[in-house]
Amino acid sequence: MKRHNFNSGPSILPEEVLRRASEAVIDFNGLGLSILEIGHRTPWFTEVIEEARSLVKELMGLDETYSVLFLQGGATMQFMQVPLNLLPVDGSAAYINNGIWGGKAIKEASVFGKAVTVADTADRSHSYINKDFIVPEGSSYLHYTSNNTVEGTQWHDLPAAGQTALIADMSSDIFSRPVAFDKHALIYAGAQKNAGAAGATIVVIKKDILGHSGRNISPILDYQNHVKANSMFNTPPVFAVYVSLLTLRWIKQQGGLTEMEKRAKVRADLFYQALDNLDVFTPIVAKEDRSLMNATFTTKDKALEAPFLALCDENGMVGVKGHRSVGGLRVSMYNAMPLESVQALVDLMEQFDKAQK
Structure with missing residues (x-):
């Protein structure tokens, strides 16, 4: 049946991606080795991750002021890693709560500083998008979830952030439509919906926003270390990155x-x-x-x-x-x-x- x-x-992946990925599990590019066996610092895998990073930028239309990372921990890790890196010790950040994932992001940010909820749709069980809000002056950034997987709502226009840095959790609609990606300071997404297999998290960062939090950040959680190491600060999720590469190629080939x-x-x-x-x-x-x-x-x-x-x-x-x-x-x-x-x-x-x- x-x-x-x-x-x-x-979720669903293109059949072509599944076929190519399954072939690579047995023999990656005719090397006589599985994609699961090759070292992450070999030229074989370096080519994979560099092409994947390049395709992310190409599809998003971003320039060299942005860095693309393939990390682990899913979007849930980013709920913590974003404020850890971007929310100053004595500062505040603005958050939009359109559902379960926005609520979790706010809870995590509150551990590190003042997370101000500027729009909340809980009054109608998150069945709509509240577009009428004001970002408090001095906010380090405005965080929103572009598509709410659980509740079934989506931002069809960017939130009005003014001069405030815009941060987006695009886990469930990344690469599904053209967006003004360059209006964002940081975008993150778990790959397991439109961008590949579970295990890889894509983070796109405008590099000049880093290094201003005044925090002493654990090295593995500091975006700057991952940027400097081109996503090779520690062992990346090799197979998941390869599936993302195949998926990104497929998106490009389809138009x-x-x-x-x-x-x-x-x-x-x-x-x-x-x-x-x-x-x-x-x-x-x-x-x-x-x-x-x-x-x-x-x-x-x-x-x-x-x-x-x-x-x-x-x-x-x-x-x-x-x-x-x-x-x-x-x-x-x-x-x-x-x-x-x-x-x-x-x-x-x-x-x-x-x-x-």
Whole structure:
């Protein structure tokens, strides 16, 4: 049975990437060695990570004032590493809380200094984006989550940061659309959604923001050390970086971020049109703030959720259950998602809706 992978992360990867990665596990580039066996400081892997770093900059349209790092620890590590490096000892930073991940970032930042929540959407269960806020004067940076995987909301325009450095957690929509990346001082993303396999975290930093916190930072957590060492300060996640390279190549070959966005809109339009038209399902997110990556919804009758999920399982629809913290239903439609899979799910939803009448 063909399976349709709607998992939120680790999530779907292009078949070409999976094939190339599996071949490299046995024999990397005809070397007679597995990608899992080669030293991270050999020319073989240095070429991999340098090409991956270069492709990140190319796809984002960034110049040499930015550095690209491949780190570990996921976006969760960055919740701590960002304020540790960028929040001055006696300073403050502004945070937008649009959901579970923004809330976690605020909690971590509060360990290191004053984290001011300037916008919070908890009043409506994070079902919309609050764009009306003021960044306090003197804030070191403004942090936001560009796409809220759990709640299904997305920023379709950049938050108004003024002259304040803009920091983005782009874990679930990085490389899915053109963005004014150069308006950001730092961007980070766990790779396991649109940028590769779990284990690698991409961090893009405008280098001139570093070294001003006044903190004594542990060497392994200091961005400056990773920049100087070109992401080789310690052993990087070799295989995960290689899968990211393959994924970045695939994105470029497919037409880059403009093409990714075009496909994302087609998938999302197909799904949301069905969601709005079917009586048995209820959308959650305000229409203008709906995510192109993660669609969240419920059944009008809670008792119908289990049988719908059972029907999905019977038909090879994987990952439709909502996040454990909020429940409900969720469909993740990342770059590698074929339109055919979304159509198959829509057909199943229509079948389920008809059966309830």
